[in-house]
Amino acid sequence: MSDKIPIYQHPWVGEDPLLGELTDKQWKILKAALKVFTEKGYSASTTSEIAREAGVAEGTIFRHFKTKKEILLATLIPLMQNFIGPGVTNSLHDLLLQHDNLPMEDVLLLILEDRQKHISALWPLLRIVLLEANYHPELRDVLLNNVVTRVQESLLTFLQKRQSKGELRDDLDAWTLMRSIVGAFAAYLVSKTLFPEREQGHENRQELKAIVNLFLSGAKKKS
Amino acid sequence: MSDKIPIYQHPWVGEDPLLGELTDKQWKILKAALKVFTEKGYSASTTSEIAREAGVAEGTIFRHFKTKKEILLATLIPLMQNFIGPGVTNSLHDLLLQHDNLPMEDVLLLILEDRQKHISALWPLLRIVLLEANYHPELRDVLLNNVVTRVQESLLTFLQKRQSKGELRDDLDAWTLMRSIVGAFAAYLVSKTLFPEREQGHENRQELKAIVNLFLSGAKKKS
Amino acid sequence: MSDKIPIYQHPWVGEDPLLGELTDKQWKILKAALKVFTEKGYSASTTSEIAREAGVAEGTIFRHFKTKKEILLATLIPLMQNFIGPGVTNSLHDLLLQHDNLPMEDVLLLILEDRQKHISALWPLLRIVLLEANYHPELRDVLLNNVVTRVQESLLTFLQKRQSKGELRDDLDAWTLMRSIVGAFAAYLVSKTLFPEREQGHENRQELKAIVNLFLSGAKKKS
Amino acid sequence: MSDKIPIYQHPWVGEDPLLGELTDKQWKILKAALKVFTEKGYSASTTSEIAREAGVAEGTIFRHFKTKKEILLATLIPLMQNFIGPGVTNSLHDLLLQHDNLPMEDVLLLILEDRQKHISALWPLLRIVLLEANYHPELRDVLLNNVVTRVQESLLTFLQKRQSKGELRDDLDAWTLMRSIVGAFAAYLVSKTLFPEREQGHENRQELKAIVNLFLSGAKKKS
DNA sequence: CATGAATGAGTGTTCATTCAT
DNA sequence: GATGAATGAACACTCATTCAT
Numbered sequence A, B, C, D: 001m002s003d004k005i006p007i008y009q010h011p012w013v014g015e016d017p018l019l020g021e022l023t024d025k026q027w028k029i030l031k032a033a034l035k036v037f038t039e040k041g042y043s044a045s046t047t048s049e050i051a052r053e054a055g056v057a058e059g060t061i062f063r064h065f066k067t068k069k070e071i072l073l074a075t076l077i078p079l080m081q082n083f084i085g086p087g088v089t090n091s092l093h094d095l096l097l098q099h100d101n102l103p104m105e106d107v108l109l110l111i112l113e114d115r116q117k118h119i120s121a122l123w124p125l126l127r128i129v130l131l132e133a134n135y136h137p138e139l140r141d142v143l144l145n146n147v148v149t150r151v152q153e154s155l156l157t158f159l160q161k162r163q164s165k166g167e168l169r170d171d172l173d174a175w176t177l178m179r180s181i182v183g184a185f186a187a188y189l190v191s192k193t194l195f196p197e198r199e200q201g202h203e204n205r206q207e208l209k210a211i212v213n214l215f216l217s218g219a220k221k222k223s
Numbered sequence E: 001c002a003t004g005a006a007t008g009a010g011t012g013t014t015c016a017t018t019c020a021t
Numbered sequence F: 001g002a003t004g005a006a007t008g009a010a011c012a013c014t015c016a017t018t019c020a021t
Helices: A024-040 A047-054 A058-064 A068-098 A104-132 A137-164 A174-194 A196-200 A204-219 B024-040 B047-054 B058-064 B068-098 B104-132 B137-164 B174-194 B196-200 B204-219 C024-040 C047-054 C058-064 C068-098 C104-132 C137-164 C174-194 C196-200 C204-219 D024-040 D047-054 D058-064 D068-098 D104-132 D137-164 D174-194 D196-200 D204-219
Strands: none
Touching (some): A024 A047, A024 A068, A024 A104, A047 A058, A047 A068, A137 A174, A204 B174, B024 B058, B047 B058, C024 C058, C024 C068, C024 C104, C047 C058, C068 C104, C068 C137, C174 C196, C174 C204, C174 D204, C204 D174, C204 D204, D024 D104, D068 D104, D104 D174, D104 D204
């Protein structure tokens, strides 16, 4: 048991019942699997390539995971549950609580900058999750319940509070407000990825400010 | 060649050099391939299932397409070039031209409703294109150049014209405006798909109106 | 279809729904499978060895049979249904009918000699059937219903008729009589196989006569 | 070596050079192996299941037995040598000696009843031995030399003595007599196993009596 | 041009056996 | 001596691709 790696030293898995603690070998396999899946997708990846990448024998993989699909789930689900999910939500929640009294503009800008950092760091991971969620309901469920729903709730609560404070229009559903700002922000990230040259000229923070400004110009309560 | 089908009778392929005109058999194969790819994704589809679905022998497929990958490209690229692309762009273009003098609110609503209809109809196709574009650069290129770019250009032109007319703020980049409205609209579609129960209560047109209203409240030039 | 082999040219399969007619390749595979199974038993046989023995690619095997187990069943079941079963039963039945009026001694001797010839010819086949029937209920069922039961019925009918004619004791169940003569005969065959040197000295026919004599001495009705 | 188990406390192995005395662990492994082999046959059994069943680590098994095949031999050979063989023979021998002066009918009935009891108790073991002897010559040899031959000798001696006493026909080889009674008896056991419903109606002892009666009616010397 | 049987490299998975601890 | 993680050759089976008919 001496080769166990302490939970906090890797992003995967806390007291997650699916995996428990990870041995050195398991960690190497999961890291290799994530790399290979990320590059080629699940179907086009082979267990033998994962083994080669992990530096273990192919048989070793199946000592730790019953099937190839279990490797996929054991790779992505804990990441969503323990890393993406809480990572995303907690910091979001903290942000919203912490700066409860800042003006809307500033809070939203902080949030978007914070989100952007997180998403950039996690992008390869998020990408494979989003792709494979199309074919594996188990992934879809965890994605929805552990990531999407949590983000929504945090944001909704925040927006509703600001509505009741009179800072945001309440003739529109908070849900609609949320979709708009999240959509605009997401579209910016996508655009930055697809057309790096296009967005490169602009200062990132300026662009985020513009997004917030446009949103709030429409969303603020007119006195 | 009596079994040739006139171009205009099927959505695929015009003067596309990749395929030229399609024989009856080719058409059946492509239709079958699209169905199978759509259901299981490229990697998990087998040529034998495509053959069965098309009602031809497996060998026949390879008489028309050199490899499985060529089937994928021959299926999706013409669709993007001749169907999604123009279909999308033209109608968009027409709409924008046709109602050039309508108030912003009405034009945007018309556009979104029109887009929504198109996207719904094409969704299975768009889905597989978006998914596979992640792994096949050939697809990604065509997707960007033939679909995304065209939509952007139409919308940009429209927004810029309205900016120059003084109807929209010109302190913000038209690109930024576009991202916001497109993002908000896309977020609505995604939300409708992922949480049908959530969005079900609302009247679709009301929701689109809210999106437009929110956008324009922020985007309109203050006099 | 020109490579189909007429049914009657091989022992396997008549209008057997399991296989229908056999192509040249299928025939080679089944022959190879029978050989390999016979030599090493089912579990220890590999599909690759069967392929090598049949002179076909391993993939070819699975074009004709879905699983390794299906090869086993497709090999043995038709043999039992079309070869062992009828072969055994018909000739037995014919014999019994044909020589209905011969003295018991002669009929029994004819039967045993006939059976012995059949069983010798089929021994490798019977052996693998008997062995694998222990692990595959499908085989056991066909063995019992198509072989064992048929033989029993023929013999029982014969013995009962002779009982009612007053030639055999009727204070004993015909079933008991049958078991005794069949058992004695089987023990002789086993003994000949296990201890060839022991039984070699004796003339085969003399030995069969002794078996019949011993049986009839006990089984004949005392006047 | 304090964990050695005295020989006489387990049925396996006496001065058998193959195993010598057994440690507690070895005993557990052999018991587990016998169970697993008995249930699935040799080929379909896995060493890991044997280990699990024995409650030891998989590596431990290979510390005691070089190969899987050695486990099979170490399991079955000593059982034949020390349990089946002697067990069978001795009690048979004793019976024959003890009741040397009883009438044939009674002795044979006693023998058959005694054998039946033994065989029933040992059936799972005998079954696997008979099956695997087909593929492992080492097993076949021991089976023939230690079990079959011994039984034969005891019975032959008995029958020959009765022949010389004038109680049994001596115009037939004792070997022939033996085969007949053994065959009839074996056929009864097989029949009882395959068609339990058929033989259920009859009283077991009555059936045995009938077998003996039929045999002796034919085998007894006519005065 | 169409067929579909044949191919064989490759797949995910198993398992007897080894060996560092 | 006992362990069980690691191994890798072998397994049953798949599938894109070829080619004789």
